[in-house]
Amino acid sequence: MNKLQNIQALRGIAVLSVLLFHLGVIEKKYGGSNTLLPDWLQFGMFGVDLFFVISGFVMVTVTRGKFGQMKSALLFLYHRVSRIYPLYWAYTTLALLVFIVQPSWVNNSQGNQVDILSSYLLFPGRLLPLVQVGWTLIHEVYFYVVFFLLLLLPEKFFVPALFLWGVGIAVSGFPVAPPLTRLVLHPLTFEFIAGCLLAVHYHNFRPVKVNGNVLVAIAGLGLAAAVVGYIQYHRATGASPLEFDEALYYGIPAVVIVFCITHAERNGVTLPGFLIQLGNISYSIYLSHLFTVNVVGRIWGGFATDSLLDNAIALTLAFALALAVGYASYRILELPLLKLTRKIA
Numbered sequence: 393m394n395k396l397q398n399i400q401a402l403r404g405i406a407v408l409s410v411l412l413f414h415l416g417v418i419e420k421k422y423g424g425s426n427t428l429l430p431d432w433l434q435f436g437m438f439g440v441d442l443f444f445v446i447s448g449f450v451m452v453t454v455t456r457g458k459f460g461q462m463k464s465a466l467l468f469l470y471h472r473v474s475r476i477y478p479l480y481w482a483y484t485t486l487a488l489l490v491f492i493v494q495p496s497w498v499n500n501s502q503g504n505q506v507d508i509l510s511s512y513l514l515f516p517g518r519l520l521p522l523v524q525v526g527w528t529l530i531h532e533v534y535f536y537v538v539f540f541l542l543l544l545l546p547e548k549f550f551v552p553a554l555f556l557w558g559v560g561i562a563v564s565g566f567p568v569a570p571p572l573t574r575l576v577l578h579p580l581t582f583e584f585i586a587g588c589l590l591a592v593h594y595h596n597f598r599p600v601k602v603n604g605n606v607l608v609a610i611a612g613l614g615l616a617a618a619v620v621g622y623i624q625y626h627r628a629t630g631a632s633p634l635e636f637d638e639a640l641y642y643g644i645p646a647v648v649i650v651f652c653i654t655h656a657e658r659n660g661v662t663l664p665g666f667l668i669q670l671g672n673i674s675y676s677i678y679l680s681h682l683f684t685v686n687v688v689g690r691i692w693g694g695f696a697t698d699s700l701l702d703n704a705i706a707l708t709l710a711f712a713l714a715l716a717v718g719y720a721s722y723r724i725l726e727l728p729l730l731k732l733t734r735k736i737a
Contacts, residue, residue: 396453398653401663402446404670405615407677409439410525411685411714415707418685422693428703434632435622440528441583441642445650447532448587449594451539456595459547465540467737472536474733476529477514479726483679484511487522497686498522516571525678534575535584551592558585566636579636583643590651594658604661607652614648621645670715676726677718684717685710 413436416429451472458464491498491506499506502519510517514526514533521527542553564577600607621641625633633641653663662668670677688710696702 396654396657397662397668398657399446399450399650400671401667402442402650402653402671403674404667406439406442406446407670407674407681409436409442410678411681411711412436413439414682414685415710418689418692418710419703419707422689422696423703423706424696424698426698426700426703428700428707431626432619432623434626435619435642437632437638438618438622438642438646441580441638442646442649443528444531444535444580444583445587445590445643445646447535448584448589449591449650449654450587451535452588452591453595455539455543457547459543459545459550462544465543468543469536469540470737473533474737475730476532476536478729478733479675479679479721480514480523480526480529481512482725482729483523483683484521484526486683487511491522499524516575518571523679524682530575531578531580531584535581551589554585554588558582579639580643582639583646586643586647587650590647590654594654599658600655602655602659604656604659607656607659608661608663611649611652611656614645614652617648618642618645673718673722673726676721677714680717680721681714684714688713 412429412433416427416431416433416436419427419429451468455464455468458468487498488506488508488511491504495504498504499520499522505519506522507517507519508522509515510519511521511523511526514521514530516530521530538557542550545553558581561577561579561581566574566577566579568574618641622632625631625637625641632638688706692702692706692710696706
């Protein structure tokens with residue numbers, strides 16, 4: 393399957409959103425009493441919700457016509473697992489080495505506790521993984537396993553099975569313990585299911601007859617809605633949306649964006665090339681950026697003042713280095729590992 397260019401661009405937007413979110417965290421931690429980045433950039437975790445919708449869309453797209461075939465289902469699972477784990481293991485090992493040398497630098501929000509086995513396996517537990525963004529990959533692996541099981545069904549049962557999956561989660565009450573139950577019945581799964589349904593519509597119905605630029609503008613409104621949703625929610629609660637609230641405030645705009653942007657490409661409008669390139673290296677950026685911005689932050693903390701000049705310099709440097717390290721990771725680690733796993737397949 394040829395990559396949908398706008399899907400790659402959306403991956404680029406998603407990883408930029410997450411990067412901006414963490415830059416805001418780093419500035420508050422190391423940048424002195426005055427901050428340069430606005431509080432509303434905390435909406436940036438919306439990028440995770442966008443990733444989940446994209447994931448559902450892509451999985452349906454790459455498995456069209458391959459339902460009811462054990463060999464195809466197993467190959468799908470192998471490709472997904474081999475795409476996620478090797479690079480993730482490299483960064484988990486790096487985080488483990490940091491933990492061995494300087495335990496206070498890892499998981500300090502949870503008392504510097506780690507669960508090494510769960511971190512490597514991406515198995516749900518009470519602690520965050522060594523690479524903290526790995527919590528989203530735990531959800532991804534769960535999606536892969538369930539989707540593998542759905543692939544064993546005849547294709548005509550796929551959409552009803554998705555609805556049953558969603559209804560089962562909806563009536564569960566979203567229990568928070570134990571961790572495995574919480575994962576299986578987590579409301580963020582609605583975003584993945586919605587992405588699957590978007591792809592079913594995309595591939596089985598006629599293109600939406602709306603000007604591509606209009607669709608891009610509507611998607612822009614969806615992004616603005618995520619920002620407004622964060623602002624309103626934060627004013628009311630003093631926190632960012634979590635779990636079911638996140639699925640509403642961020643999941644719905646993410647669905648609108650993916651729908652509009654994929655159909656915009658069908659109608660001849662492709663997002664800028666730099667976003668597509670960012671999408672190509674988004675996984676490497678996603679896994680590496682916390683290491684990069686935290687190194688910059690710790691150096692910055694040694695000379696930070698209440699002036700905003702050092703904030704501007706440090707944030708610009710952290711942003712640029714996060715992209716540069718992500719690109720280097722893509723070229724040096726991700727691509728060779730991907731080629732190796734494909735040869736094994």
